[in-house]
Each structure stands twice: as C-alpha cells, then as structure tokens.
Amino acid sequence: MSPPTRTRRRTFLRWLPALLAAAGLVLAAVLVGRAGLADLAEAVGRVGWGGFVLYALVQIGLFCLLGLAWSVLVPLRRPGLFIWGRMVRDATGQLLPFSPIGGFVLGARAVSLHGIAFPLAAASTFADVTAEFLAQVSFALLGVLVLVRTLPESGVVVPAGIGIVAAALLAAGALLAQRGLGGIFRFLAGRIAAPWFAGITGQAEQLQAEIDAIYRQPARLVLSFALHVACWLVTAGASWLAFRLVGAPVSVGAALAIEALLHAVLTAGFIVPGSIGVQELAYSGLGALFGVPPELALAVSLLRRARDLALWVPILLIWQLVESRRAVAQSRAKA
Numbered sequence: 001m002s003p004p005t006r007t008r009r010r011t012f013l014r015w016l017p018a019l020l021a022a023a024g025l026v027l028a029a030v031l032v033g034r035a036g037l038a039d040l041a042e043a044v045g046r047v048g049w050g051g052f053v054l055y056a057l058v059q060i061g062l063f064c065l066l067g068l069a070w071s072v073l074v075p076l077r078r079p080g081l082f083i084w085g086r087m088v089r090d091a092t093g094q095l096l097p098f099s100p101i102g103g104f105v106l107g108a109r110a111v112s113l114h115g116i117a118f119p120l121a122a123a124s125t126f127a128d129v130t131a132e133f134l135a136q137v138s139f140a141l142l143g144v145l146v147l148v149r150t151l152p153e154s155g156v157v158v159p160a161g162i163g164i165v166a167a168a169l170l171a172a173g174a175l176l177a178q179r180g181l182g183g184i185f186r187f188l189a190g191r192i193a194a195p196w197f198a199g200i201t202g203q204a205e206q207l208q209a210e211i212d213a214i215y216r217q218p219a220r221l222v223l224s225f226a227l228h229v230a231c232w233l234v235t236a237g238a239s240w241l242a243f244r245l246v247g248a249p250v251s252v253g254a255a256l257a258i259e260a261l262l263h264a265v266l267t268a269g270f271i272v273p274g275s276i277g278v279q280e281l282a283y284s285g286l287g288a289l290f291g292v293p294p295e296l297a298l299a300v301s302l303l304r305r306a307r308d309l310a311l312w313v314p315i316l317l318i319w320q321l322v323e324s325r326r327a328v329a330q331s332r333a334k335a
Contacts, residue, residue: 017271017272017273018273020271020272020273021272021273021274021276023272023277024272024273024274024275024276024277024278025276025277026277027277027280027281028276028277028280031277031280031281031284031294031298032280032298034294035284035293035294035295035298036295039293039295040295040298040299040302042295043246043247043295043296043298043299044246044299044302044303046245046246046247047245047246047303051245052245052303052306052307052310054241055238055241055242055245055303055307056307056310056311058234058237058238058241059238059307059308059311060311061234062231062234062235062238063083063086063087063090064083065227065230065231065234066083066086066132066228066231067079067080067082067083067084067085067086067087068082068083068227069128069131069132069224069227069228069231070082070085070086070124070125070128070224071083072220072223072224072227073124073127073128073131073214073217073220073221073224074116074120074124074214076116078116081111081114081116082111084110084111085107085108085110085111085121086107087315088103088106088107088110088315088319089103089104089106089107089108089110089125090103090107090312091103091311091312091315091316091319092106092107092316092319093106093107094274094308094312095274095308095309095312095313095316096316104125104129105122106319107125108121108122108124108125109121110319110322113322113326119206119207119209119210120210122207122210123207123210123211123213123214124210124214126211127211127214127215127221127224128224131221131224131225131228132228132231134225134228135225135228135229135231135232136228136232136263136267138229138232139229139232139233139236139260139263140260140261140263140264142256142260143256143257143258143259143260143261144257144260144261146253146254146256146257146260147257147261147289149253150253150254150257150290232259232260233256235259235263236252236255236256236259236260237252237255239255239256239258239259239262239300240252240255240256242300242303242304243255243292243296243300245303246296246299246300246303247296248287248292248293248296248297248300250290250292254290257286257290258283258286258287258289258290261282261286262279262282262283262286265278265282265286266278266279266282279301279304279305280298280301283297283298283300283301284297284298287300
C-alpha cells in the first residue's frame, strides 16, 4: 500500500466515527419527526422528576451489582473499588469517543490507580467481560423464547436465533483464548506489540499468568456469571419501568424480550458512537412488534439517554479530577 493511500485510509478512519454519528443524528431526527415531536414531548413529560429519579436509582443499583460481579473474580475484598471501575468503564466507553475497548482499558486503569496491579485489573476485566457476554447470550436466548411464545410468526425470531448461535460460538472462542490455549497474549506481545513497546512482553506474560490464575477458580467465574445474569434481569426490569413511566402498558415478558434484542442490536452497532440513531431505530422497531406506538418507544429511548447523561457526566468529571490530581502529584515528584 502506497504512502498516499495509507494517509487517505488513516484520514478516513479518523473521520469515520464522526460521519457515523452524524448519520445517526439524521436518522434519529427522522424518526422523531415521523413520531411527532408534540406526542413525544407529552410522553416524556409523563415521567416527572420522581419517575426519573427512580429510574436513575435503579441504574445506580445496577452499577453496584455489576461492580460486585467483577470484584468476585479476584481474591480481594474491595467491591467499592470495582463498582467505581465499572462506572468509569461504562461512562468512558459510551460517552467519550472511544470504542468499547477503550472503556475496558480505562476501567481497569481506574481500578489500578488504587493499589491493584494493572495486570490483575486487566486480567479480571477480560474475565468479567467474558462472563457478562455469556450472561448476555443467555439473556438474549430468554428474550427469543419469550418472543417465540408471544409472537411465534414474527420475522425476528429466525435472525435472532442465528445471532445467538454466532454469539455463543464467539463466547466459546473468547473463553479458549483467555484460558491460555496457544498463549494468545504472549503471541501478540512477541509478534506484534513488542517492536513498538519496550517491556510489553514481560507485562503480557504477567497478564497471562493472572488470567490463568482466575480460570483456576471456576467457582468465582460461575458466581460472576450468575451475578451478570441477575444484572441483565434488573436491566429488563428497568426497561419495564421506563415503558410504564411514559405510559406504555408493556408486560414484563415483552420488556424482557425488547431489552434482550435491543442489546443484541446495540452490540452489533457498537461502531456508531453512543449508538446514536441505532438505539432509536431499535426501540421503534422492537416496540412496534409488541404494539408500542413509535412516540412511546422513542420516549423510552430519550429517557434512557437522559438517565445516562445524568449519571455518566458526574462520573467523568470525578474521573478527570482523579487523573488530574495524579498527574500533578507525579509532576511534583519529578521536580
């Protein structure tokens, strides 16, 4: 590949997230226009401050459960630290212009700044993400079963089932890779990263050792998986609450199916920053399957975004304050 071609490719990749975000905004605006801005505003207005606070409190409780699911993977009794790390992971991965991988790295860094070695923080992140993904596959399967029972002739059942099988195979591959078969991290460090980052090979060896240690404790992995399943069920409960708050009489089973399939769509569309437009389109389509009017489905999407902003912005500000203080302390130590 010639240098000009590489330059154009880098430029395109640099601008791709912004282009996708702009396209998502246009799509969201079209959906809002078709649903009717006045009807949408009326639906959102039904929530009220009390309903919004209740909805946000459910998410805070979910953060605590997610942090606990992460903390049980390591032989440390500091769940509060892992709750904070999970908050940073989600806030940076979703609100800032990073890929989800960036959120994983920054969440592990947030934990490592408080006395936990980074290889252990990173290794437990890998294991936690895998446990969460396996729980999501199980949750998605439950959602498809609800869909089959309630809407057996829906055209979504077959593609959703195919997607779950593919996700299960991907999860199995991730498990095999993390357990050290082939020494995937040692291989990557030695063949790809080592020429650019001095000392990365030793860190990769330590990372692999920490992962191996985690996978020698299956009881912790099973507990983390079970807690993540509980987290997904809480997420479905929060979805049911959101539909009720905007005035959509959705059953618990329907809310579970919508939430399960919604996250499958959002996972597939992770390349779009903040899932802008993707989330709104998914809510509109999935809500229609269960008879939810488009303005109410979009109202739930807007309520979800408002809740996320209300929680993630303070988390990001606190995280930046911690990072700034650390940077100042390091500069003073070098002076």
